[in-house]
Amino acid sequence: MTTEFNEKQLEILQVAEELFAEKGFDGTSIRDIAKKANINIAMISYYFGSKEKLLESLIIFRTSDLRLQLENLFSEDLSPIQKIEKLIELYINRLNKNRCLYQILHFEFSSKKRIMDFKVFTDVKKQNLLSLQKIIAEGQEKGVFRKNINTALLPPTIMGTFFHFHTNRPFYEELFNLKTEEAYDHFIKTEVISHIKQTIKAFLVYEN
Amino acid sequence: MTTEFNEKQLEILQVAEELFAEKGFDGTSIRDIAKKANINIAMISYYFGSKEKLLESLIIFRTSDLRLQLENLFSEDLSPIQKIEKLIELYINRLNKNRCLYQILHFEFSSKKRIMDFKVFTDVKKQNLLSLQKIIAEGQEKGVFRKNINTALLPPTIMGTFFHFHTNRPFYEELFNLKTEEAYDHFIKTEVISHIKQTIKAFLVYEN
DNA sequence: ACAAAAATTAAACAATCGTTTAATTTAAAC
DNA sequence: GTTTAAATTAAACGATTGTTTAATTTTTGT
Secondary structure (H helix, E strand, O other), X not given: OOOOOOHHHHHHHHHHHHHHHHHOOOOOOXXXXXXXXXXXXXXXXXXXOOHHHHHHHHHHHHOOOHHHHHHHHHHOOOOHHHHHHHHHHHHHHHHHHOHHHHHHHHHHHHOOOOOOOOHHHHHHHHHHHHHHHHHXXXXXXXXXXXXXXXXXXXXXXXXXXXXXXXXXXXXXXXXXXXXXXXXXXXXXXXXXXXXXXXXXXXXXXXXX | OOOOXXXXXXXXXXXXXXXXXXXXXXXXXXXXXXXXXXXXXHHHHHHHOOHHHHHHHHHHHHOOOHHHHHHHHHHOOOOHHHHHHHHHHHHHHHHHHOHHHHHHHHHHHHOOOOOOOOHHHHHHHHHHHHHHHHHHHHHHHOOOOOOOOOHHHHHHHHHHXXXXXXXXXXXXXXXXXXXXXXXXXXXXXXXXXXXXXXXXXXXXXXXX
16 A cells, blocks of 8 residues: 555545544535535545545554654663653654544444454554553663553553543633634643653653 | 333333444444334334434433532542542442443544534533642642642543543453453443552552 | 223334446547 | 547435334323
């Protein structure tokens, strides 16, 4: 699978991403997509084969360079705590940047209806978990982090916090008075990331 | 709205809950529901009016006694930390018990397609947040918790951790070798709850 | 036992779904 | 300029959707 998408295909992918995230995969018809993208409904089958393959193309298109950044992180000249902080920034900024897609995945992944090639994603998750475990182990050896840490439960806290915040966006927009897209985005990049950093750092350091 | 559901209606609600959680609201047809519940497709319109009203009935049916437990918690004779621990148990056990429904809500809530009476839920959320804030404030006055805590970001961490774990259930089932429903349920009630408790306690106590 | 109400059924409804076809227009190659 | 391929279109396809209808069975009240 290559990424040789022409302008029309990119337009379709972008519109599909918005609509899928907004109304769900099943809730979006190819006529909705065609209408919003100003193309004929047949073009979707013509370019992607089917509606399901359109989603697959979308996923591949958006999650190609996910893994490398984390792998390189370990080798950088940073303290374990700094690495954790940077890892959280990488994670959240990525989720935040591709909100729409991850909202789709978040649901479609939990759906038993679609039988897709999700092995790609479990593999990516395992790799990411290994990268995280290396950093934690390093921190423990240096005596910065405590022992007996169940590393696999850290990503749920990191990503889950963001997702739950974003899923309940209208509630928090009202609560924190975030009227514009920029204000919301800024709140995530400062307050939410800071909260997650504090939480994880405290968890790693604090002896019970 | 009363809860005078007969056996047939309860059967429909239960089957609908399972299918909605499994395949999504749009992904489930009333014929799927009727088939699994061994009833005629017309019975759904007959009893609930429409497919959307069936979902509304389901939500009301499952979220009636949510608020009281938290309000009573503050008055109990417990330390702030014990209250937080009990609050987390209340939260997660409730989410875990009604996994299916909350999975539906989790998605439908973020969907802009359905325009339902979600004001009920934002009100519940605000009430729950106030209950939590009272406990945090008490802990701060007693010098147990640190200052400058953004209380509103705690529920995302508590609930988000659980949701993200559950959304990626197949991944963690493999990782922790949780082959049966009982093993999975037990892991949540012990490991996941314990992890969240540790995380939140560390966050509340640990000075940066 | 009989009448009225409730429950249940099969069938049909119009609407929408994803996909395909066949014809036409546009672009590229020579 | 002609030929060939790619892009685009409108139309139709069969399947499925949520809902309604009208007839039938079951239950209930008297």
